Amino acid sequence: MRLLLSFILLAASISLAHATTDDTLEVVVAGKSRAFTRAELEQALTSHTLTVDDPDHDRPVTYDAFALNDVLKLAGADPAHGDELVFGARDGYAPTVAHALLASHGAYLAYREHGQAQDWSPVKQGKAMVSPAPYFLLWAQGKTLGAEFPWPYQLIRIEVVDFATKYAALYPRDVASDAAPMHGFKTFKTHCLRCHSVNLQGGELGPELNVPKNVTEYWDAQHLRAFIHDAGAYHAHSKMPSFVGVLTDADIENLVAYLALMKTRKLAQP
Numbered sequence: 001m002r003l004l005l006s007f008i009l010l011a012a013s014i015s016l017a018h019a020t021t022d023d024t025l026e027v028v029v030a031g032k033s034r035a036f037t038r039a040e041l042e043q044a045l046t047s048h049t050l051t052v053d054d055p056d057h058d059r060p061v062t063y064d065a066f067a068l069n070d071v072l073k074l075a076g077a078d079p080a081h082g083d084e085l086v087f088g089a090r091d092g093y094a095p096t097v098a099h100a101l102l103a104s105h106g107a108y109l110a111y112r113e114h115g116q117a118q119d120w121s122p123v124k125q126g127k128a129m130v131s132p133a134p135y136f137l138l139w140a141q142g143k144t145l146g147a148e149f150p151w152p153y154q155l156i157r158i159e160v161v162d163f164a165t166k167y168a169a170l171y172p173r174d175v176a177s178d179a180a181p182m183h184g185f186k187t188f189k190t191h192c193l194r195c196h197s198v199n200l201q202g203g204e205l206g207p208e209l210n211v212p213k214n215v216t217e218y219w220d221a222q223h224l225r226a227f228i229h230d231a232g233a234y235h236a237h238s239k240m241p242s243f244v245g246v247l248t249d250a251d252i253e254n255l256v257a258y259l260a261l262m263k264t265r266k267l268a269q270p
């Protein structure tokens with residue numbers, strides 16, 4: 001009942017906020033959604049003033065911002081859990097960031113351009129100039145960081161995703177974080193999951209890779225590595241993209257280690 005009530009309140013606050021100037025941030029942790037207005041965040045959290053080399057402006061800009069980990073903690077997140085953060089921008093753009101990168105690289109949620117009461121310097125979106133409000137993700141180290149560090153603006157949602165829970169059937173449980181199958185799993189998640197399932201979890205464009213037979217049971221290791229590298233060298237008109245220049249030999253070695261491990265962890269067959 002209490003849960004139901006809070007859902008109703010949340011739904012009401014979201015629709016209300018849409019009608020006015022909306023600075024509501026939805027934070028989803030372990031499937032539970034909470035909404036915060038900027039006033040609530042300002043009241044609960046320490047504000048930091050940072051000057052960063054902003055890739056959207058090509059000049060240093062000073063922002064008032066919250067440490068992203070503080071925002072997540074406020075929503076009940078345990079920094080040790082949740083492998084990945086999924087950000088949600090107003091236009092549907094949804095980049096993800098590995099949770100571990102937050103602390104090591106200083107991730108902040110900017111809520112105001114310093115010294116500006118209302119307005120932010122607009123940023124380019126296609127041909128238009130738009131305000132980055134209500135929030136955007138910034139990295140204290142500036143724009144020299146690579147593609148793993150997106151700077152999405154117009155943020156309205158952050159979700160902490162725990163892969164072990166969300167993808168329980170294909171997650172390599174109890175495998176050390178630096179072991180080959182775990183590296184392989186991460187590569188699988190980034191490059192393969194959108195098309196392939198393992199234990200029937202994942203994309204459906206390509207075949208299931210573990211049940212009833214695991215690919216390592218009927219492909220020899222050498223051909224399997226070569227196929228993953230460049231499926232077009234085996235099947236004309238393959239719908240599987242080439243990974244030449246994308247994945248290294250070590251990446252593919254780790255992928256095969258992950259697939260081979262899953263052979264011993266098949267979904268119980270009916």
Ligand code: HEC
Nearest residue numbers: 191192195196205206207215228231235238239240241255
């Ligand atoms: C865009 C979708 C797509 C992506 C991404 C993709 N694949 Fe595929 N894959 C396919 C399709 C479609 C097939 C079946 C057609 C074929 O064999 O050429 C396939 C076939 C395979 C096979 C052969 C299965 C069998 O039983 O013969 C393996 C192994 C495989 N993919 C592994 C991978 C791995 C590993 C990755 C990630 C590095 C990956 N694929 C990424 C679409 C994809």
